[in-house]
Amino acid sequence: MIEIKKEAVFTLAGCVVTPSDNSLDFKNCSANTEVSQDLPNEKISLQPKFIELLSYLARQYPNVVTREELIDNIWEGNIYVGTKALTNAIWHLRKHLTPLAEPKAQAIETVRKAGYRLLIEPEFSKADLVSRPEVLEVEQAKVKELSDKLHRGLLSFALFLIVVVAGLLFHLYQDSKHLIQTEQTRLTIASGAELYPAVSPDGRWLVYGKRSNLYLKDLHTLTDTPKRLTSNQTREIRAIWTLDGKSLLYPSEDRSSGVCHLSQLMLDSQQVVRLAPCLSDASALDISPDGSSIIYIWKDPLAQQSGLYELHLSGDTQPVRLSCDNECDYRDRDIAFSPDGDWIAISRRFGNISEDIFIRNRASGEEFRITQGLEDIRGLSWHPDSHKLVFSTENSGVRAGYLVDINSKKITDLSVVGFSYPKFVPHTNELVFSKYIKDFKVAYLELDQAIPTTIFPLSNSEFSYRNPDYSSVTKRIVYVSNETGHNEIWSTDIEGRNRKQHTDLKRRVAYPSWSHDGTKLAFLAPDDKNEGNKIHILELATGGISILASGYLDHRRPSWDFDDKHVLSSTHDGLLAFSLTNNSPKVVTPVEVRLAKVLNNSQMIFTKIYESGLWLMDLNQPEKMKILISSDVFDEDYNWALSDKGVYFRELHSGYQLINFWSFNTDLTTPILKLPSRSLTSYGAMSYIPSKRRLLMTLSEYSKRDVIMLKHKLLQ
Structure with missing residues (x-):
């Protein structure tokens, strides 16, 4: 050979x-x-x-x-x-x-x-080819030479035997670990998205959230139908077990009033006890190893933002805030107690496109950073040895699982596709997780069809494309793609051809927006430390990228003012106009805005963070704003687009979505197309192509989520 x-x-x-x-x-x-x-x-x-x-x-x-x-x-x-x-x-x-x-x-x-x-x-070249027999002869000669040396003395031979035996035992031990196969057992088979799985202390029961209700499944009889635990009058999606396995703790939100209570459900009697106010039905929480307290994410009415609170379960106590509560440059998103009770793991978000893991010493309150430069953490759980953490992160649209050592900070890939929201099974090295695989496509709807029937992908690819924006000047569609392994900005012509890559930052970029003259793109990307996000400007003629001066760590989706001299983006101080010449930003309105689009040089249409509906503002008198489309019809954040005659937007219903058109002239809303639920992602974008009468949007190619039991050699 x-x-x-x-x-x-x-x-x-x-x-x-x-x-x-x-x-x-x-x-x-x-x-x-x-x-x-x-x-x-x-x-x-x-x-x-x-x-x-x-x-x-x-x-x-x-x-x-x-x-x-x-x-x-x-x-x-x-x-x-x-x-x-x-x-x-x-x-x-x-x-x-x-x-x-x-x-x-x-x-x-x-x-x-x-x-x-x-x-x-x-x-x-033939000179670079080597035959295996020659290699074998060389190796045999080396072995013979080594054997001769070993036989020169009895002591050397004895030492050699000791080394060989020790090495053999070590390799046998390592091989026993490597022989453990990675096994994935599917625990749920019903349609829908099963989230935040957790197994009872005795290993018998699985609880998980689906469609804003909690479900209980007997792991001894996987074919049996899961039992729904909660009412349609409330919303619940994640729960944890008490140590005795007799009750569940979870945040519960009233569907009509929106009021949230941290609740305890007694499984034998189905009695529900309210423990404390909470933030939302998806609020993270965990119970201490001794069962005496829970830690959860909440926002006290007197606090500026949400954070970590500890609530003791015995007696009439009030939650105690543990994390920063004033001028914080991050948001706590998920937490987990270590099995030995010494640490709390925290996933902490900087801006809206970067997140990392910290651990907090419970005795001293001192915190240590474990990761640097992650994008979007989707759950974390302590290994039983209290020295390692398993976590999920979404990188450029792909979710995967990792193991991190809290001392060395070494991160190891578990090589499990779709890994989300892991939770170790009590008293074992196995865990359950929600398998999540989802792709995104830039799609369009032909509005001139006599009977609109469906939306079509702009192009077919194994990669994810999202957040399109169209320029009538360049006649090109800009979007975000992960085909290089990172989310970067690309553009294409109207038919999905002649594609071009515009950025190569090798870190997550998001939400590109054309200037009105088509010469520049504004987008968000993390700073040099991979924290938070900054407003970046790409000059199309030169390919040069600059960062606008800003003291803020977090900026929301950018858009342009009417003369392209400023970029509009919302911060915690409201909607600001950031100058291309790096002058100090100007406050347009103290109202916190999700997405703003100028209609002309004196009017702006926008959505708010804390109030539904589509709003109109007079830029000359920003305090004068009125609602264009009422919250009864318009409950959308980002999926809307302006045309010369009105606004196209998505409307959510139970089990389906509608694409609607609202007319400036008649103030009437007309349904255009009915789509299956989850067809369009909540964090997508819409854009309008006037010359083709096409509506661009982010199509979510949804693959259902199932709960998986994982046995993995790296977790032993």
């Missing part, structure tokens, strides 16, 4: 690849004539990992190489770094090498659920 040297020089369609200096020499390439003019006629240098990856694929040609094998060999098994780095490296190699491939083919093929394969045959 023949092996190829790792540092071997080789050619691809005449292009010389030299691993020793990480170079590609295009001088003698034979390329696809359709794109050959795009090839450089010179020698270029690439990142060492890119060349190492290309060399590995060439040595394995024509075989398919798995992602795991590539990460093991190129990134030394570091899955957390290697997963994104591999996707990025493949994208760059394709960019350089695809002109060398056959027409309409790529240089590197993605084999679904298998890995990658090089499609251009490499040519190696």
Whole structure:
């Protein structure tokens, strides 16, 4: 059998690849004539990992190489770094090498659920080929030399035996761990989205939230129908068990009044006891290991923002606030007690597109940061040893699970797709989680159809596209895509062709917005520390990106004023106009706004954070505002778009969604299209194409969520 040297020089369609200096020499390439003019006629240098990856694929040609094998060999098994780095490296190699491939083919093929394969045959020098028998003889010679040395003395031989036995025992122990297979057992099979699963202390019962109710399932009889625990008069979605397993603690929100109470349900009698006020039906909570208190997220009426509160369950006590309560630059989102009771883990959000994990010492109140630069944490749970945490994070639209050591801060990928809201089963190393897989597409509705029937994806792809915005000047649609492994800004023409990538920040970008003259884009992205978000401006002519001066850590979706001299974005001080010349921002209105769009040089239409409806403001007299569409009809945050004749918007109903049109002239609302529930995501965007009479939106390709029981070798 023949092996190829790792540092071997080789050619691809005449292009010389030299691993020793990480170079590609295009001088003698034979390329696809359709794109050959795009090839450089010179020698270029690439990142060492890119060349190492290309060399590995060439040595394995024509075989398919798995992602795991590539990460093991190129990134030394570091899955957390290697997963994104591999996707990025493949994208760059394709960019350089695809002109060398056959027409309409790529240089590197993605084999679904298998890995990658090089499609251009490499040519190696015979001098770089080594036969395995020669290698074997060399190794045998080394073994013989070692054996001779070991036999020179009885003491050396005895020491050798001790080392061998110790090593064998160690490897047997390691192998016993590696032999444990990762097992996923599906616990729920009904339609719908099952969230926040938790298993009872005796391992018998599973509680979870679905469609704003709590359900109980017997894990001994998985085929039995789950029992609904709560009423349709209230909303509940997450619950925890008391230590005796006889009751559940959960936030419960009255559907009519919106008032929320932290409640306790006695399972034997179905009696409900109200314990304290709460924030919402999705408020995070956990119970201490001794069962004496709970910690949860709430907002005291006197506090500026929500935070962590501890409530003792014995006696008539009041919640005590634990976290920052004044001018905080973060929001606490989730919490978990460590099994030994010494720590509280907190997921903490900075702005609206970055989040990280902190741990708090219960005795001293001192806090330590465990992660840096995560995007969106979707649940966390302590390992039984109290030294590690399992958490879920959504990166560029993809959810995955990780294990982090609180001492070393080392993060390990669990390689479980769709991993969300983990919770360890009491007294075991197994956990339950909600499996969540969801893709997004930019889609459009043809408004000139006599009978609108459905919305159509602008293009079909394995990647997620979202948050479109159209420019009538450039006649292009800008959107966010995760196809490079990161959320970046791309644009396309009206028909979904001639795509172009505009950013390569390698961190989460969001909510692009065209200036009225089509020369600039405003968007949000984290700062250099990967915290919070800042308003970024992209100049289309030069590709240059600048950050607007702002003392705020969190900015909401940007839009432009009428003359394109300011970007409008809401902060905790209200809606502000941020100057492109970095002058101090001006307060447009102290009202906190979700999304604002100027109608002309004196009027602005917007949605509020704390009040439903669509509103109109006179920019010359900002205190004068009136409601355009009442909250009875309009209860939407972001899914609305302006046209010259009115407003298109989404309306939610039980079991379906409507796309409506409200007319400026008649003040009437007309339904246009009925869609299945969850077709359009709540955090999507709408945009209108006047020349085509098309409505753009973010289509949510929804895959149902199930509760999974996970047994994983890394959790043992």
